[in-house]
Amino acid sequence: MQQINDRQLAGVTVPDTAIIASAIDHARNSCEPYLFNHVVRSWLFAVRLAQLQNIEHDGEVLAVVALLHDITLNERFAGPRRFEVEGADLARLFAREHGFDRSRAQLIWDSVALNSTPSIGLFKEAEVALCTAGICFDVVGLQYELIPPSDVAAIVAEFPRLGMKQKMTRCFCHIARTQPGTTYDNFIRDFGERFVAGYKASSVVELVINAPFDEEQP
Template structure:
């Protein structure tokens, strides 16, 4: 199923009619859909569904447009459309912030988008940020497997996969991030891609803070 088309907004809303709607959300949806391979786009679509559901289950007040845009655009840094010199989360955050600026977002909402995407791979920090940032990370995490899966329940997980099939997600995502570890290792040492590099990429070696501290220019 790896050559299947990514889910459309209409297909998603048929099974998840409670998703928030606005012209901006539709533009963000299409922006990501046009730029992500099918497996990756279906992942970000499911992440949005999970984040919305978690917000409802926990009664978390939040900006629905910020959450939608953040989850839908969070993996642009894994594509050629946001391939800057930094770690992929920051590259993606920069592109997403530029996108919402063009849509008229003010400084605060644009910064929430940036923070949500830049921190989505660091949930231990995102959890203590604004609700939109925390929910974004939680929704994304649920598509990989976190304690929130139990909270969401089997029926929600099954419905999300029916709406946006996984399309060999585990293998395809692993290949995607391993390619980044191979081709841009300097951007992968401080995020989870390091784990893939050390486990699966021959010759990958990350620098260690142990060496940095031991070799620091100090007399003691």
């Protein structure tokens, strides 16, 4: 782990290392402006939640994973796996190339892969849980009452939302339209069913019923 100094960003004390600076640059180069602001806000909200709840964690891991969690969320996405898994592989590669050991790199993979699955992510290691919480705070307002309104306002003022709801919806619908097989078991399915004409997810019920096994009668 590098020597970690602190700095202020939108009023939040965050760790400052060369790897974090590289992750910020990588996110800025990989994401549209609205999405870059989202990943930075997610990081800041995650850090603030950790501070307010006295949650010990690896600040470098949390920074890298929050900043890189959406690098595959764009209209260039071509699968073949769901965008979180594709992104997790890229984030883990970034971590390994920047000297993270296998354990820390695996935390990054888990955090990215589970970032949109709070029913699992919130119950894993502190870094995974905090990343999930920060992202869900920014996207759907999960645990919105935990961060003082003045802190939220300062973060959003520094990194404005830039029409995130509409732009993110457009991106989700693009993935549902062009790569529907990556969406049937995750939240993008909801966007496909609501907004994409002709979208029809396969049913887990049918998969179970049609599994290729003979069943003995009870």
